[in-house]
Amino acid sequence: MATFLLRRLGLMILTLWILSLIVFFAGQILPGDPGRAILGNLASQTSVHALDQQLGVNRPLLTRYLSWVGGLFHGDMGVSYAYRTPVEPFVRAALINSVKLGVLAFVIVVPLGILGGVIAALNEGRFPDRVISVTGLSLATVPEFVSGIVVIVIFGVSLKVLPVSASAGAGASALSQLDHLILPTIPLVFILFGYIARMARAGTIEALNSDYARTATLKGLPRATFIRRHILRNSLLPTITVIATQTGYLIGGLVVVETLFNYQGIGNLIYKAAQAKDFPMLEAGVLTIGVVYVLATLAADLLLTAFNPRLRIGAST
Amino acid sequence: MNAAAASGAAASGGAEPSDPASTLAVSHLDVAYRVRGQDRLALRDVSFTIARGETYGLVGESGSGKSTAALALVRYLPRNGRVSAGTITISGQDPLSMGKAALRDLRARTVSMVYQEPGRALNPSIRVGRQIAEVYELAGQDRAAARAASEEMLRKVQISDPRGVMDRYPHELSGGMAQRVVIAMALAASPSLLILDEPTTALDATVEAEVLDLLPPLREEFRTSVLFISHNLAVIAKMCDRVGVLYAGELVEEGPARAVFDQPRHPYTVGLLRCIPRRGQRKDRDRLDTIPGFLPAPGEEPAGCVFAPRCALATDRCRAEAPPAYPVGPGRASRCFYHEAAPDMPRSTPASLPAAPAAPATDTEPLVGIEELSKTFTARGSSVRALHSVSLSLRRGETLGLVGESGSGKTTLARVLLGLTAPDEGSVVTLDGARLSPDARRRPRDVLRALQIVFQNPDSALNRRHTVRSLISRPLSRLAGLSGARLRARLEELITSVRLEDRHLPLRPGQLSGGLKQRVAIARAFGGGPRVVVCDEPTSALDVSVQAAILNLLADLQAREQASYLFISHDLGLVRYLSDRIVVLYLGRVMEVGPAGAVFSAPHHPYTEALLSAVPSIDGQRTQRIKLEGEIPSAASPPSGCVFHTRCPRRLPSGICESTEPELLEGEPGHLIRCHIPLAELRGLQTGETVSLQGESP
């Protein structure tokens, strides 16, 4: 078990390192120099040069990478080109907001997706299955801004039952915050539903077709006991991994949804940083997303190991 | 229909299908699968009964419908399957017409089932004890009582540490243990009918023997009737009181097991029994009889007898009219117009060889030499020694039989020889005395040409995206260096010699039957003109009726091409039929090596002795079985001393077996045994109690 954990952690650190390389070097292909990009065409060469000096962009690439990564270890994510202040507080605040939105989406979609997938599997090949499968898959590939707009038109513009903006304003009650989060959650739920339902369906069908399902049925177990004890336990394990993997896609969706609903989350932060070509901010935001994803998959792996006796034993020997 | 009904009654020994004394009565059962909008009959007009306490065997090849019959009884057919005619009565109840609750009750109390793959039949994420206790809880016991009852039940299936086993997960059990657990689970409900569907097919011979020995006393104790389904005639002969032979969904012959196997009265049964190598039959003297042709394709509805297209006795009448079941003796029936002539049916294949067989290898110069070969696999920090200092030689033109159960390392040995798996440092493989590279990719073309293989499973061995033509042509161009007209000529010659036809050339493996696929694989192996062909269980994926033709083909090719064979099999009968010399492997070690006759008769290694006695014989000579204790140990942690000591019935009291590994000693010329017991003493021990299969004259 200990070696398994160490190995898993080692792999995670390796992944994070490669990730930091990708993110850092993407930021370096920007043509021209950052000082000019920030100050604009009217600024004098001297002040551009001074700013470059201040930002440290004239140093060799490796030095800059090392100092960037070194800074990350102290929670220093660099200085924003746009605000000239450290990036970290912006990222922290945005992350907290995004987590609220993301958690709400997960709380809604996980039971829904699993339920949909299990219902589809129990009716494999029949009408409910086809409906759930095809709808789920379509929802998963319709971009969030498309479903977001439909939702806004229906609930925000036509019915006027829910606020169109996601931000409730400072000091709003938790209930009011929730109220503002409902609409932005819907496109995220749409996207995730398809994935989770599909995986839950595949796992359940596999379990239903297994030899041990036949054994359990021919034991004469009541249907409900059979499904609960012998099917779900085995079929939902792979779904855990998918749910974790979907955090990545969820955050991708956040960029669009937060922009659409003007919500101050990490997606919005990245979008604005990209528009302003504020690379330190952009890099910090993207890297944060990567870290969240890697941690989520790690958590899923550990959960899987804890639930699956085969993995648990296999890992300890 | 009337004749069938009458004879059905006759076949059941006078018991009417509705006889309350019978546990199971199946009457005129038709089962159909709906495929692409059409019904295909998988079972046709099947009738049989099982009396209380009786064991009834259903024997048939793949596609005969035997598993369909089992699933129909418990109403667990696949979604596209249904019983389209006939009735089933289990202890007076009709599973076909009952409601869901009653069906659940029937499954919980009256019928239980044991399956082919015990490991897969158990839920991987629930402890074994819980899975058994579930049955008792369903019957109304509380948790504690159910647990105690489960423990007691495990003891009855002779699991030595029931409490420990109950807390394990299925993947922590060996195959034999898992099957005992499944049997315990099945008997927990005290069913009146126990269905065993190929219960020992996935198990090793010695483990199979232990599990089979377990069943009769349990049947007595629980007073249950048994439906035993198997493709293995010998197992059925050993276990069953009465037997029904299924062919293409029809019960073609039925009767007391002994009578049916001694004096079969249906051409199919006759043919089937002739396909199996009997003792005394040898490849250089005899050819096995074969059943030509194939099972009818699913959905094909023959107008007459289902077996007519493959039958040596078939006449126009057989092709036009379906024969009824004729009573052919006390409690016996045969669905054949010519049941009188069936026992003396002419052979499909001449019994003796047309030409004088090639002289047996007298050349003692080894063609292939294996010295001090070891192979250690490492995974996740632990290492498994699959082969341990194996030294062997293979002579020109001879067949070396390689016998062993799972974990013995026989396939690893073959792969090392071929250069597909690299052995440990210090291992030596030679061809004509020259050392070979451990990696096939580094071996020169003439070495690749010289060493080829026929794999166990043609579905895996043949690329399903390639045509037969390209599969067979490739070695001709790559290894034999042929092209153009010469390649085409050799291709023609090759497919003729494996009895394929031109029309097969453009087909892909998926369009061929199992037997034809294996012929393609054989043609490929012989394409480059090999000197050594490894045959790795070449017939174990095939049905008995197809197996015989492949064995004949291998024997013919060897005589013509003068190739040496390394013939790997778990089936001792096949090995004895084909081999000149035999090697017995256990946990990666050579336990015994010698001429086939010497190995198969006493004195031999106690493991060989046990292996031979474990194999049930169709001849029904029920002799003293050599009991082995426990299961095959894991190769990851082999026992100390002699690796066989944990199971050896002849273990010496001195303790030397536990402490010291014996040498492989040459007791007779060319016959080596790895045992502390001196040869003379073994002879005395083993001839005292005759082993069933030793009848071969030296």
Add this chain to the structure above:
Amino acid sequence: MSDSEGGAQVTAAPAAPAATVAVARGTRGGALPRWRLLVRRPTFIVGAVILLFWIVCAMFGHLIAPDNPLAQNLLSPNTGPSGAHWLGTDQLGRDVLSRILAGARDILLITLLATLLGTVLGTVLGLAMGYFGGAFDLVTGRIVEAVLALPAVIIAFLFVVALGPSTVTLVVLIGLIFTPLIARTVRAAVLAERHMDYLSAARLLGERPAYIMFREVLPNVMPAILVEFTVRLGYAVFTVATLSFLGFGVQPPTPDWGADIAANYGVLPAGYWWETLFPALAIASLVTAIILVTDSIEQVLSS
């Protein structure tokens, strides 16, 4: 992570083994019946017809459009659907229908080229990873894993900002982003083949690695690649449309669904729904059509 990889590739992973099994069993009449099965499925027909419609628009959209999609008419902005403008006009008075018909071109072109690029590269990479295994697989696997940690939209974002949006940039970028995803599916399919004896048989014939990879293994993993290609096609539409919507894809005034939605989304609260809704429906219909086709292919391959 290797033990959970099968699960992560939601859409394609379950399909891959199923497809392999279907091929292993084979159909007694060759490949023909499978195509027949495909065209018999209503979902496939519906999907294929919609897809075909958009392909025709992508090729001839400018010709069949009732109006010039770029022609502004500032005198009649934001007019609702009418006989003159079936789907209304946008803020600049351009005909929405014409812009939708013409807007099919860039998104389809970029989507198709990017997916093709990603599939070719991913197949080669996946074959090599699965076949060679070992250190090569481990290193590449880590890079794949790292790329997977970021949503495709965000990686695209990062690089488009740096490189500037253009058709070529988008094709290359999305193709490269898809490469590891496709490689992973292909690798899984190759691993399922790796224990097959026909590979050993090929080694015993002295075949070279390239022959084994491309002539022995590739044909057997083709069904998995086909399914993966169609699945990725759907995601490519998703990614391109999203990037355009965010202003990092197809640039105005070129007609494009995502960019048009972004341009007119501001006047949505004022009740001018047609200029946003119709392009949105165009995207949804294209995506759904691809899904229907994909789903049918998967069903047929696994039946």
